Amino acid sequence: MHAARLTLAAPLHCADARVSSMRFLRDPDGEHSHGVVVVEVLVSGLGKHATRAAGA
Template identity: 70%
Template sequence: MTPEIALQTALRTRLVSTAAVASLVPAAAILDRNEQPAPDPSIIIGEGQSVDEGNAIARDLVRVYMDMHVWKREPSTAGAKAIAGAIRTALKLRLDLTGTGFHCSDSRVRSIRFLRDPDGETSHAVVAVEALVEEIG
């Protein structure tokens, strides 16, 4: 397991188990898949980056950044904003990485951007998550 996969798994688990998110996006549409067009509505767990914190010779502390893409077919951005808001609320508590060999010291929604898709029919939000992950054991 890598810190990125541990975080991605914890993110999806939290989102599908949070009633406010699940009421807006079905669990089957919260996924890591490259599909065009994305299911409507959907949360696609996407791009990421890991940066070694450089604070110890053990190199066991990594800051992981992960983007989640919200897609909703609608003429406005209201639905995408509602989904992104539910994600922000769901992620207010630190993520649990139990059983992965990693510990999440801190996690948060770093930013949310709202966009209109060029097709004129779809709204899109990018939810950027940041987590400080420590390898244990």
């Protein structure tokens, strides 16, 4: 995702994105670990569909 555009299905558009947090987690077995990256995205392009979904 570094220096790349986030492409969404039409009619959606990624207006902005940011990494809000990162965590490194080690599993209890001590052999494995993984990372969690939280990305917040501002999406535009829903138009009338957003109003209908909110009113449902």
